[in-house]
Amino acid sequence: MTKSVMKPRRKAELPQAPPMEPKHKRTLVVVADGARARFLEPRHDRHTLVPASRADMVWPESRQPRRDIVSDRPGCGENTASPSIRSAFDAPSDYHKFEKHRFTAALAEVLDDVHQRGEYDRLILVAPRRSLGELHGLLSPQVKKMVSHEVAKDLTASAPESLWQALEKALPAAAL
Numbered sequence: 001m002t003k004s005v006m007k008p009r010r011k012a013e014l015p016q017a018p019p020m021e022p023k024h025k026r027t028l029v030v031v032a033d034g035a036r037a038r039f040l041e042p043r044h045d046r047h048t049l050v051p052a053s054r055a056d057m058v059w060p061e062s063r064q065p066r067r068d069i070v071s072d073r074p075g076c077g078e079n080t081a082s083p084s085i086r087s088a089f090d091a092p093s094d095y096h097k098f099e100k101h102r103f104t105a106a107l108a109e110v111l112d113d114v115h116q117r118g119e120y121d122r123l124i125l126v127a128p129r130r131s132l133g134e135l136h137g138l139l140s141p142q143v144k145k146m147v148s149h150e151v152a153k154d155l156t157a158s159a160p161e162s163l164w165q166a167l168e169k170a171l172p173a174a175a176l
Contacts, residue, residue: 032156034099037056037110038051149171151167
């Protein structure tokens, strides 16, 4: 009696389909400067931007005069060449830049929170060059991956209708 030797059958491997992306991505447009950030989302049926569910951020400290930000005047010192002449020391830093940095750090935390909640799939940043550069240094790597486009302009004072027109000129048609 001979025993037949047969190989066991292999299961057929089905090709894996690529992961599907949603047809319409949820986009958040953030228009910011050193003291204010507006959160908008595009409405494709009307070709406009409407306020997002998140409230706008306002940081009035960065627009206050220096005397309101800093309570003390800079100190005075004597000149070593002539001891009878006294002069004021220079301020150690620009307090307006410091307040703008604090606002940008708070904005980066809010955008990180938006990413963790999964409220939006894409992010479009509109801000002046200096604010964009500072924001890049403060954003987490996950939020940086969400950023699809950037516009280096100060459009915080624009109405949503004129903002849409400015974004249509600056961005490709598929971005909005």
